[in-house]
Amino acid sequence: MTAAIVTFTQAQVDEIVLAAVVQATGRLNGMPVHIHKCTEGHPWYCASPYCEEVTANPVLTCVNHGGKPTILKGQEPWRGGGR
Numbered sequence: 001m002t003a004a005i006v007t008f009t010q011a012q013v014d015e016i017v018l019a020a021v022v023q024a025t026g027r028l029n030g031m032p033v034h035i036h037k038c039t040e041g042h043p044w045y046c047a048s049p050y051c052e053e054v055t056a057n058p059v060l061t062c063v064n065h066g067g068k069p070t071i072l073k074g075q076e077p078w079r080g081g082g083r
Ligand SMILES: [Zn+2]
Pocket: 034, 036, 046, 047, 048, 051, 054, 070
């Protein structure tokens, strides 16, 4: 009998931890999250308050598959510095 050793990549670990955190709290980094469906077929969590479509898992390519990063609160590119 051989013991099954399951190894996870760091990306898989990140995904598992993220999913657990989101499911437990409904939030990510203190922000409410919604779920997008990547054009590659997997779901991913998004905490951007600027997405127009946040219901019904809108299709949006994730950053890992060439999508644009979503804009997180406090990281708005249009925000000037100095204040
Ligand atoms: Zn989003």
